[in-house]
Amino acid sequence: xxxxxxxxxxxxxxxxxxxxxxxxxxxxxxxxxxxxxxxxxxxxxxxxxxxxxxxxxxxxxxxxxxxxxxxxxxxxxxxxxxxxxxxxxxxxxxxxxxxxxxxxxxxxxxxxxxxxxxxxxxxxxxxxxxxxxxxxxxxxxxxxxxxxxxxxxxxxxxxxxxxxxxxxxxxxxxxxxxxxxxxxxxxxxxxxxxxxxxxxxxxxxxxxxxxxxxxxxxxxxxxxxxxxxxxxxx
Numbered sequence: 001x002x003x004x005x006x007x008x009x010x011x012x013x014x015x016x017x018x019x020x021x022x023x024x025x026x027x028x029x030x031x032x033x034x035x036x037x038x039x040x041x042x043x044x045x046x047x048x049x050x051x052x053x054x055x056x057x058x059x060x061x062x063x064x065x066x067x068x069x070x071x072x073x074x075x076x077x078x079x080x081x082x083x084x085x086x087x088x089x090x091x092x093x094x095x096x097x098x099x100x101x102x103x104x105x106x107x108x109x110x111x112x113x114x115x116x117x118x119x120x121x122x123x124x125x126x127x128x129x130x131x132x133x134x135x136x137x138x139x140x141x142x143x144x145x146x147x148x149x150x151x152x153x154x155x156x157x158x159x160x161x162x163x164x165x166x167x168x169x170x171x172x173x174x175x176x177x178x179x180x181x182x183x184x185x186x187x188x189x190x191x192x193x194x195x196x197x198x199x200x201x202x203x204x205x206x207x208x209x210x211x212x213x214x215x216x217x218x219x220x221x222x223x224x225x226x227x228x229x230x231x232x233x234x
Contacts (some may be wrong), residue, residue, distance in 0.1 A: 002120035004032045004088055007096065009020040012118065015046065022047035022055070029077070034091070040073045040080075095121050095166040098173045102164075105174075105181050112181065121167045124151075129160035137162065144183055146176045 003014055017024045028041025045055050095117075102114060102123055115124040125148075127136065133150030140146040151161025168176070 002031065004084070005092055005095070005121060006119040007092070007099070007117055008119070016044045018046040022049070022051050029073075029080055032088070033080050034087045035080060038073050038076075038080065040069055040077060091121060091167060094170065097170050098166040099123060099169065101170070101174050102177060104165075106176050109181055117166075120167060122157075123164050123166055124154075125162045125164060127156075127162055128159055130156065131159070133159045133161055140180060140183070144176075144179045146179050148180075 003012065006012065014025060015023050018025075018120040023046040025044040025046065026041065027043075029038045030036040030041065043059075045052050045059070047055075070184045099117060102125075106112060106114060111128055115126065117123055127133075131139075131155075134150060137148050140148060149163040151159065151163065153159075154163055164177070166173075
């Protein structure tokens with residue numbers, strides 16, 4: 001889905017032409033054209049011929065039964081695809097500037113680093129694993145107004161990962177990253193979350209989302225949230 005947003009000079013090859021292993025290559029207007037409301041996506045099935053034939057037959061039933069595309073969107077797709085280039089240029093330009101800001105601020109401290117960003121619009125930050133990523137994300141949200149995603153949202157197996165969106169407006173992004181790094185350098189990630197009590201919440205990711213909703217409601221008339229990061233598709 002993010003092959004169109006490659007940041008490196010050498011664009012990676014697509015899996016669309018794969019024939020060696022069962023593969024589904026996905027894309028859609030939501031990402032490549034910035035049009036999630038249009039509800040149009042597609043996939044390419046690749047792999048051994050017999051498997052591919054069976055998979056396509058089953059997908060046809062699913063698509064006809066549950067996922068039919070409305071006629072107006074189908075007719076507009078050619079124009080949407082023509083217009084995607086301007087959108088992608090704006091996104092990539094902002095991502096590059098925000099990534100440069102991340103690197104600038106990382107160079108001024110020694111406790112955090114980032115993983116290589118090959119494409120897309122998120123940066124994975126490596127942070128000291130002195131608490132769960134979830135607790136750290138909630139602490140940043142409630143104490144600093146900085147919203148990031150904990151690593152377990154993206155199936156990282158251990159703590160020590162935060163995921164930040166690089167499509168946040170540059171000024172807001174710079175303020176948010178500075179707030180995090182300043183906080184990190186002062187407390188060395190040892191502050192507790194004792195002031196935050198959450199009752200009756202089952203899944204871990206619900207805790208972060210409930211805090212986002214609660215904070216947004218309580219701060220509308222009082223405080224600007226410095227950094228809103230990481231759109232989620234789940």
